[in-house]
Amino acid sequence: MTTDFRDLSERLPGWVEAYRAYAAEGGVATYIPELAHAPQRALGITLHHRSGTTVSAGDADLPFTLQSISKVFTLLLALMDRGERAVFEKVGMEPTGDVFNSMLKLELVQPGKPFNPLINAGAIVVSSLLLGDSPEEKSQRILRFVRELAGDDGPAFNEDVYRSEAETANRNRSLAYFLKDNKVLDEDVEPTLDVYFRQCAIEVTCAQVARMGLVLANDGVDPATGRELVPRRFVRIAKSFMVTCGMYNASGEFAIQVGIPAKSGVSGGILALVPGELGIGLIGPALNDKGNSIAGVHLLKLLSERYDWSLF
Amino acid sequence: MTTDFRDLSERLPGWVEAYRAYAAEGGVATYIPELAHAPQRALGITLHHRSGTTVSAGDADLPFTLQSISKVFTLLLALMDRGERAVFEKVGMEPTGDVFNSMLKLELVQPGKPFNPLINAGAIVVSSLLLGDSPEEKSQRILRFVRELAGDDGPAFNEDVYRSEAETANRNRSLAYFLKDNKVLDEDVEPTLDVYFRQCAIEVTCAQVARMGLVLANDGVDPATGRELVPRRFVRIAKSFMVTCGMYNASGEFAIQVGIPAKSGVSGGILALVPGELGIGLIGPALNDKGNSIAGVHLLKLLSERYDWSLF
Amino acid sequence: MTTDFRDLSERLPGWVEAYRAYAAEGGVATYIPELAHAPQRALGITLHHRSGTTVSAGDADLPFTLQSISKVFTLLLALMDRGERAVFEKVGMEPTGDVFNSMLKLELVQPGKPFNPLINAGAIVVSSLLLGDSPEEKSQRILRFVRELAGDDGPAFNEDVYRSEAETANRNRSLAYFLKDNKVLDEDVEPTLDVYFRQCAIEVTCAQVARMGLVLANDGVDPATGRELVPRRFVRIAKSFMVTCGMYNASGEFAIQVGIPAKSGVSGGILALVPGELGIGLIGPALNDKGNSIAGVHLLKLLSERYDWSLF
Amino acid sequence: MTTDFRDLSERLPGWVEAYRAYAAEGGVATYIPELAHAPQRALGITLHHRSGTTVSAGDADLPFTLQSISKVFTLLLALMDRGERAVFEKVGMEPTGDVFNSMLKLELVQPGKPFNPLINAGAIVVSSLLLGDSPEEKSQRILRFVRELAGDDGPAFNEDVYRSEAETANRNRSLAYFLKDNKVLDEDVEPTLDVYFRQCAIEVTCAQVARMGLVLANDGVDPATGRELVPRRFVRIAKSFMVTCGMYNASGEFAIQVGIPAKSGVSGGILALVPGELGIGLIGPALNDKGNSIAGVHLLKLLSERYDWSLF
Known part of the structure; x- marks a missing residue:
């Protein structure tokens, strides 16, 4: 091959x-x-x-x-930060057949945890699991990890895209509050989404x-x-x-x-x-x-x- | 009879x-x-x-x-404030068969507007339609309307219940952001929910x-x-x-x-x-x-x- | 009035x-x-x-x-034949918000019985409850009941419509087998559907x-x-x-x-x-x-x- | 490796x-x-x-x-019989996240074709595509194919299991009639299911x-x-x-x-x-x-x- x-x-x-x-x-x-x-x-x-x-x-x-490519890297970082067991207590391993921002299975399939870490719901939960005392610290850790894998300090946050995401992402807010209500998301919603929006905006x-x-x-x-x-x-x-x-x-x-x-x-x-x-x-x-x-x-x-x- | x-x-x-x-x-x-x-x-x-x-x-x-009894009165007030056409552009007239806080039909049935004003999603939209320059003003108008119908100045906001609602109502936040994303909710989420939580807390x-x-x-x-x-x-x-x-x-x-x-x-x-x-x-x-x-x-x-x- | x-x-x-x-x-x-x-x-x-x-x-x-108007009359007849308790063991009392031939709630809402007797799934179950030793006898009892209420012997089966229904109604067959699998329908599927198609075809x-x-x-x-x-x-x-x-x-x-x-x-x-x-x-x-x-x-x-x- | x-x-x-x-x-x-x-x-x-x-x-x-292992072999045979295009006109390529006999996506996701050939709905459609003038001929072709791959004439239909399947498989009948109604299944339901039940019963x-x-x-x-x-x-x-x-x-x-x-x-x-x-x-x-x-x-x-x- x-x-x-x-x-x-x-x-x-x-x-x-x-x-x-x-x-x-x-x-x-x-x-x-x-x-x-x-x-x-x-x-x-x-x-x-x-x-x-x-x-x-x-x-x-x-x-x-x-954007969603970042979900791979936050998954890896969360696994390294928290271990396999802790991550998969909060997110499943199965494909869904639904669109990436669907909420159907969160309501229909108990216990209401995201089916996998590559749909939005799962990725938001994964981001919440990252170590770090603040959204800034978590975001910086993601960026450092991306740069390390890229072997290049070039990757950086695109601030315009970040702000654009943060302002318009009501469906992601809806997902996050649903996860919060389901007790799958333990962290606060807005700081978690801040990390999520930043990781999506890495250029x-x-x-x-x-x-x-x-x-x-x-x-x-x-x-x-x-x-x-x-x-x-x-x-x-x-x-x-x-x-x-x-x-x-x-x-x-x-x-x-x-x-x-x-x-x-x-x-x-x-x-x-x-x-x-x-x-x-x-x-x-x-x-x-x-x-x-x-x-x-x-x-x-x-x-x-x-x-x-x-x-x- | x-x-x-x-x-x-x-x-x-x-x-x-x-x-x-x-x-x-x-x-x-x-x-x-x-x-x-x-x-x-x-x-x-x-x-x-x-x-x-x-x-x-x-x-x-x-x-x-x-609590949900208030949905009847905000519906009446919204109809008086905005008229039938404006209200039913934003909320339907049909029973759902689903639980009161379900989001299924918002995702599954286009155009994603709440089926009726007595489920949570519909009531949140109705509250957003009330006239008033601020959540406080809207809430006071609801309270006045309730007192007028009761013929009694006794009804008042129970502040403990209101705070309790506001702190724990993540499913309602999820609903509201979904409605925002569907462009059914035109107002901001938190001020709208503030009105909604207050109406529920009228004692x-x-x-x-x-x-x-x-x-x-x-x-x-x-x-x-x-x-x-x-x-x-x-x-x-x-x-x-x-x-x-x-x-x-x-x-x-x-x-x-x-x-x-x-x-x-x-x-x-x-x-x-x-x-x-x-x-x-x-x-x-x-x-x-x-x-x-x-x-x-x-x-x-x-x-x-x-x-x-x-x-x- | x-x-x-x-x-x-x-x-x-x-x-x-x-x-x-x-x-x-x-x-x-x-x-x-x-x-x-x-x-x-x-x-x-x-x-x-x-x-x-x-x-x-x-x-x-x-x-x-x-057609579906017949569902009202088979419901009445089933209530008279079997009593309220027996009928509502098999069919619910709630509107669904779904289309008349939907199967969603049969799969999603336990115990998988039809939500009400006026949707197709419910009407099929109701028809199965009618007294009578054969589909023919059940159908004749429905017709007699309709004629009695109409005070007129005019109502009769339209054989062309009946055959047309029976040949094309695969969605109803699908519903009926689902109900059978859920153990809500006790009778055989085809005889039950035969009664159902006939009642729909009363002219x-x-x-x-x-x-x-x-x-x-x-x-x-x-x-x-x-x-x-x-x-x-x-x-x-x-x-x-x-x-x-x-x-x-x-x-x-x-x-x-x-x-x-x-x-x-x-x-x-x-x-x-x-x-x-x-x-x-x-x-x-x-x-x-x-x-x-x-x-x-x-x-x-x-x-x-x-x-x-x-x-x- | x-x-x-x-x-x-x-x-x-x-x-x-x-x-x-x-x-x-x-x-x-x-x-x-x-x-x-x-x-x-x-x-x-x-x-x-x-x-x-x-x-x-x-x-x-x-x-x-x-049982469901047979779905792999009927898929291969259908591809050999009809070609890739014909098969994937009738069945998709995506995992579903739902249980194997779910009907949800058939109703919810247009155009109502099964998501993949390894869930029941998809496998039934695949079986309908096999060449053969009768259910018997199709079943025999499957059995021959299985024996050929096994390099052994041992595999044979277990008649008891076959009859047991055929008598109890109302959910599969429901699926098949739904597919028929969606015009995904072109063949008659019972002959198609007969092939499907037989393939499942190969011992x-x-x-x-x-x-x-x-x-x-x-x-x-x-x-x-x-x-x-x-x-x-x-x-x-x-x-x-x-x-x-x-x-x-x-x-x-x-x-x-x-x-x-x-x-x-x-x-x-x-x-x-x-x-x-x-x-x-x-x-x-x-x-x-x-x-x-x-x-x-x-x-x-x-x-x-x-x-x-x-x-x-």
Whole structure:
């Protein structure tokens, strides 16, 4: 299962140009004003091999915010902070089949805890579990962890996106108060949401995301230093969730069509990885009807088929 | 359809004593600490006839808070403030079959507006529609309206209950933010909830509630002064809702077994009325599994059968 | 609360002609081929006063099938056959807020029995409770009961509609097997559905339905003979359900706008009544989005307002 | 990722004996009488390596019926019969988070097609797509396919279980009629269910199931003959579904704790596989609350951890 990087570097620019066309069939997220400004036709990707080689194409330098991609990293941090048992007392392990911000199962399925940490309800609970004396401290810890995985101090909070999230995210407030009422969320709502909004607003590039993916592909070990940044067990948990729930309620289809661990965000970003081999960062702001980068999913499908990436 | 008040005044004390026993099968609401202090076996009732005659029995002097009974009065006030069209743009006319604080239909049934004004979601929206420059002003207008219908300046905010509600009502916050996200609630959440919590915390006695019921039984006309306090059309709307949705998701059964317009509250209070004839105020803090005063419902059934009150 | 029949007989023809226009905003039911043939613009009504006076207008002679209107009569018959306790062990008393053929609450709300006898699930269970050794015998008993209430041997099974129902009613089969699995339906599915399809296919005219409504308005007593055809208690139960659940999930709005017991069918028929006074039969095949005769509902609203019929 | 078969064959008998104890925490399925007779404490397993080596322990010879495990094979056969496009026009690719026989999403999520082929609704549709002029022919084709994958003519219909299924499966009838009404199921209900009940009633042993799993682990190629029994693409699809939806609504947890493609049945059977390496057949009739063999899941977790099987 080795990817031919020579072939890849030759062909990738052409593929990216060709696949921009898919953007026309999707639409940029508009739920917060800042996201609506993203260039509809942008498409960029970086692949970072364990050997150190990287290949980029298209708008790989376009900065974007992590949004839901951040849920993977707060899950890892919460597991490291609190341990597996404490985290899974508060959040389940199952895909839902519902949209990412659904509240149905919180009301319908006892004991009313979120089904998994990659839907909004679950991610909010996970953020509440992070160690830190204040929302600022928790947010800074997330940012430091992201920078550490990225091997780069570039990632930073985009204050405009953060404020935009915080002002408009009434559905997330609704989720959080429901969780509070269900006694799943122990912390106060607004400080918890403050952490959550900040983690969503961490701005990154494809190269940084690819490097983070590579650490996961490498079972949590920094490929440059050989240092374990995340215990292997927790990386396994994260990768499992990425396969079963990483691409919203199109995760099953993505497992069939692409077959690698991935997590998307409403910014059009995607974190993906080929275990043991490489990490991927991708940006393509136009989304399909499930909320995933439309051109991005098509491009990953092409790459997975050509280089035989699927786990299955 | 005339109630024999002589017979009633003779028998009522005995019935009330006998029906206290039902309290043992129910339980006092515990969701806010203040309500949990209510005396489990209390049962009191006042009936106020259009002629001016009143009959009371049991713990009719026990003060209690309106809780959901207040939803009838804020509905009337909103209709008077804004008119029928404006109110029903924001809230529907249908019973739900779900529990009073359910969010299912807000997510499942487009356009996500509350099904009726007597479930929590609907009542919160109704409160947001009241005229007034501040939560304080709105709350004072509700209180004045309640006093006017009661013909008594006794009703007042119970500050302990109000604070208790405000501190613990996370499910209501969740509902309100969901409504905000659905663009059904135009006002800010916390000021709206402040009005809502205050209206729930208006403390009354059976006599006051019976007098309010009498005004509705009298098509909105103050029986003492002959002055129209509420337009007849709006009273009709309120009575219709009381029949189809007034007793939580036991309204259908109550329509069959008792057959008169009524609205219950989690304090164990019930407002009821026999159209054209009399108003009823009742308190019995022990609730059945649907949230209605368990002894109260049994007592009203007895009275309805004996005096042939059912509309049906 | 007396209706001026002189005024009514003068004005009714003009109103009916004017209200035909509403048909353009609705549509004839198409779920079974036979219903789709109904004349879109038809509108007919008969009112039958307790005194014996009747007034008809428009297409009052157009035959139509009872469809869901039959649910009122099988409920009455089941109550007379089995008693209140046996019936309500199998079916609830609450409106649902869901569409008439919904299965959600059967799965979501334990113990999975239908919420009320006027939704399909409930009506199927009610039909299963009727006495009779075979579907034929049960069906004949229903027909006889309908004829008795109509005071007319005219009502008969429309065999084409019956066959059409039986062939296409897969959603009803699905409901029935679900009920069977929930152990709410004790009888076999197909014989039970055979009874149900037949009762829906009883063909009537407005005059016959008006006469049936009059018996209910008269508390179960045949106004011609003075004989009690249905115990008053069961009539009360039926009228309560007609108010809370009779017009599908527009029952709440109908209670506010019209305020009388009524039951509609997908044929565009409506049975209604003014307690103590008169019965109404109406046909208007074009339906609104809730499944009720669109012109019919508007006409009943007009009549209720003019003659002050509302119970509320 | 190679399993040490010497270590395995030494330790497996001891592990199986020790893990029988888990059966006490679960319960044998009782929904059909035949399943209720299974021995509660039984536990058996066979592992079949690509090299030809097999290891068995415990009650590996206990015959059991495939039940839901058959869904994997009818999916493969339908893909081979009809192609990917035709199959996925009728059934989706997403996990649901609901119980295996839930109907909620059929009503709530348009266009009302089953979310995936491993829940009952999806499997019924898949069975309807199989080529064959009669239920008998379709059933025989399934059986031949199972025997071919098992490399053994042993698998056969258990007629008692088949009749037991057919008589009691009202929930499946309900599902099928719902699908028929949604126009997702084109075939008649009873013949389709006949195929479905027969496939569930195919009786096998651990060795046979392990051999079937091995063919999937070997990308569809018979390891003995080198012949492609199933196209690799379809095997990939099946393996993806086994990971995302194979263990009912505990699939997410199984992905984390065990991390290999697997499918369980209500008989307590499990089909599992380690891609590229080996197939597993397991029987342990006592089920956990999600419907999976309770001892079986624990045993697979132990094996996966010891031999590092997880894909993640």
